[in-house]
Amino acid sequence: MKFAYYPGCSPQSTTRELDVVTRKIAKALEIELVNLNGPACCGSVEMRVNDPDLFYALNARTLAMAERQGLDLLTICDTCQLVLSQVNRSLQKDGELLDKINQTLSEVQVKYSGGVKVKHLLWILLTDVGPERIKRKIKFPLTGLKVAPFYGCHILRPKEALGFDDPDDPKSLEDFIRICGGEPVDFPGKMECCGFHNLPYDPMLAVTLTGKYLQEASKAGAHCMVTPCPLCFTMLDGYQKEANKKIGSQVNLPVFHLPQLLGLAMGMGKDELMLKRNMVSADEVLRKLGRV
Amino acid sequence: MEKVTARVFRYDPSTDDTHRYETYEVPFEKGMRVLGVLMYIQENVDTSLAFRYSCRRKRCGSCGVLVNGKPRLACMEEAKAEMVIEPLPNLPIVRDLVVETNEYEERIESIRPYLVRKKQPQREPEKLLPGNFTAVRPLNQCIECFSCTSVCPVNGIQWEGFSGPATLIQLARRMLDPRDDMDRIPDAGKAGFEHCVSCYACVNACPVEIGILDEVIEKIRKKYIEKEASLYGKYNRTWGDLVVKNGLVNPFTLMRRVSTFDQLLSNILMGIKFFLKGRISLKGKKIPNMDEIRTIQKVIGEKR
Numbered sequence: 001m002k003f004a005y006y007p008g009c010s011p012q013s014t015t016r017e018l019d020v021v022t023r024k025i026a027k028a029l030e031i032e033l034v035n036l037n038g039p040a041c042c043g044s045v046e047m048r049v050n051d052p053d054l055f056y057a058l059n060a061r062t063l064a065m066a067e068r069q070g071l072d073l074l075t076i077c078d079t080c081q082l083v084l085s086q087v088n089r090s091l092q093k094d095g096e097l098l099d100k101i102n103q104t105l106s107e108v109q110v111k112y113s114g115g116v117k118v119k120h121l122l123w124i125l126l127t128d129v130g131p132e133r134i135k136r137k138i139k140f141p142l143t144g145l146k147v148a149p150f151y152g153c154h155i156l157r158p159k160e161a162l163g164f165d166d167p168d169d170p171k172s173l174e175d176f177i178r179i180c181g182g183e184p185v186d187f188p189g190k191m192e193c194c195g196f197h198n199l200p201y202d203p204m205l206a207v208t209l210t211g212k213y214l215q216e217a218s219k220a221g222a223h224c225m226v227t228p229c230p231l232c233f234t235m236l237d238g239y240q241k242e243a244n245k246k247i248g249s250q251v252n253l254p255v256f257h258l259p260q261l262l263g264l265a266m267g268m269g270k271d272e273l274m275l276k277r278n279m280v281s282a283d284e285v286l287r288k289l290g291r292v
Numbered sequence: 293m294e295k296v297t298a299r300v301f302r303y304d305p306s307t308d309d310t311h312r313y314e315t316y317e318v319p320f321e322k323g324m325r326v327l328g329v330l331m332y333i334q335e336n337v338d339t340s341l342a343f344r345y346s347c348r349r350k351r352c353g354s355c356g357v358l359v360n361g362k363p364r365l366a367c368m369e370e371a372k373a374e375m376v377i378e379p380l381p382n383l384p385i386v387r388d389l390v391v392e393t394n395e396y397e398e399r400i401e402s403i404r405p406y407l408v409r410k411k412q413p414q415r416e417p418e419k420l421l422p423g424n425f426t427a428v429r430p431l432n433q434c435i436e437c438f439s440c441t442s443v444c445p446v447n448g449i450q451w452e453g454f455s456g457p458a459t460l461i462q463l464a465r466r467m468l469d470p471r472d473d474m475d476r477i478p479d480a481g482k483a484g485f486e487h488c489v490s491c492y493a494c495v496n497a498c499p500v501e502i503g504i505l506d507e508v509i510e511k512i513r514k515k516y517i518e519k520e521a522s523l524y525g526k527y528n529r530t531w532g533d534l535v536v537k538n539g540l541v542n543p544f545t546l547m548r549r550v551s552t553f554d555q556l557l558s559n560i561l562m563g564i565k566f567f568l569k570g571r572i573s574l575k576g577k578k579i580p581n582m583d584e585i586r587t588i589q590k591v592i593g594e595k596r
Contacts, residue, residue, distance in 0.1 A: 010543060012577050040535060045490045051532050053596075107588065108588060157493065158496060193445050200547050200551060
């Protein structure tokens with residue numbers, strides 16, 4: 001099994017552990033990740049507003065890189081997944097737009113034909129790899145661990161662009177937690193927005209939203225939280241203290257990247273999973289699992 | 293399916309301390325909608341059940357309710373064997389399923405949701421070319437049901453200064469109308485468009501499928517940043533600048549460049565903690581083939 005790998009910006013800087021651990025679990029599951037030659041930032045929702053022409057061209061360039069390899073694209077960030085899916089869908093549906101973008105890209109000898117699928121790691125684990133194959137690699141099931149699934153918004157909505165989960169009633173992250181042997185904990189905010197995109201200019205709003213979901217998950221009895229998005233992770237883990245301060249709560253909830261939780265169940269240790277980089281200590285979870 | 297079992301939210305703030313749920317069994321009829329279930333209950337079981345409706349055909353926007361936790365128009369939603377029917381969230385409850393929308397209607401009024409024309413048309417009837425209205429036409433479909441408001445996380449925490457998606461749709465309808473002569477930028481600022489978190493919850497909830505983020509809020513954002521020097525505009529432009537400079541966006545650099553001096557000062561301790569954890573990379577990574585990005589940018593610039 002082989003995919004073109006698109007790590008995105010955050011896992012190449014603030015959440016480097018996500019990139020490293022993704023590569024480790026991919027290797028263990030015999031998923032070959034093919035590095036592309038310098039794909040650019042997806043531009044997020046910001047660049048689409050500011051410079052739509054460049055936004056389309058750069059994302060088409062990334063899709064073309066995967067197409068040249070004859071591979072589908074694997075993402076590890078909700079926003080990258082959404083943006084690349086949206087651009088891909090527009091290019092596949094609108095021949096005129098595709099021609100216009102290809103004309104621009106011809107200057108750098110790049111052409112995209114619309115033949116790539118963009119898939120998040122979570123979806124690949126559940127479908128291409130499949131639960132049985134993952135379960136065979138699970139050495140230490142997360143028995144008794146109550147895990148709050150935090151989807152983040154851009155892996156669910158809008159449905160037309162993504163089309164994996166039902167955005168009103170998603171199941172994938174809960175299924176993933178069960179495969180790891182954990183117990184998913186339901187809470188109202190699991191499909192909401194962490195506020196990351198507003199953080200640089202509207203930080204109080206972002207931490208208020210984050211605080212609300214952390215409090216809900218904690219009240220629901222979660223021992224920890226897992227998210228498939230490094231941006232949500234940054235808010236939920238990195239800004240947990242700020243969120244507590246803003247909404248007057250005292251939540252102490254370890255947060256895991258998707259592959260960190262899987263790696264834990266596969267038997268990888270604290271160092272291998274780079275858990276020391278998480279701002280909220282995961283030691284309590286490790287103790288609960290008898291892993292210290 | 294022979295019958296529908298509906299668990300309905302009941303609450304009268306003038307007499308009840310708290311809400312309760314009552315369960316009703318309603319004979320199912322082919323093609324039955326949620327509104328039909330509510331009407332059956334009111335006509336045959338409990339006349340005191342309060343809910344709103346008018347047109348019964350997705351035009352008036354008055355029958356929005358939560359059906360099994362999701363915002364739906366009662367007149368269009370098919371009745372299911374088992375349903376929990378509740379009022380739309382984020383809005384004060386008048387009674388049972390009836391919610392108060394006055395505050396949001398006033399917010400819409402405050403942005404002057406009508407055409408303001410300084411120049412009269414050269415001749416009557418005025419010639420309108422369909423191509424000039426492609427951006428506005430889908431927004432005219434809004435039925436003001438406030439489903440978007442009911443799911444917006446920012447409206448959910450009653451964030452001060454954010455009018456909400458329903459107001460922004462009406463604002464964009466006028467802003468994008470080529471006949472409108474008013475400078476709508478100050479109203480966009482007052483409506484707090486920058487507080488939208490781009491989560492697509494409103495888009496997912498809209499019964500008439502308006503692209504509230506891509507076709508409304510992003511259009512407002514674009515017009516706003518073209519005219520106003522704001523923190524949001526700085527953020528938006530910095531993102532693009534970093535992509536053109538490095539191919540990637542280093543979140544630390546983005547924060548450093550966009551944050552105000554006060555914000556930077558209050559974040560120093562946190563920044564140190566991030567740094568000690570190795571989460572801050574002072575020198576942003578650059579993709580190896582930046583010349584390609586620059587060429588693409590140059591070609592696009594020349595075409596403009």
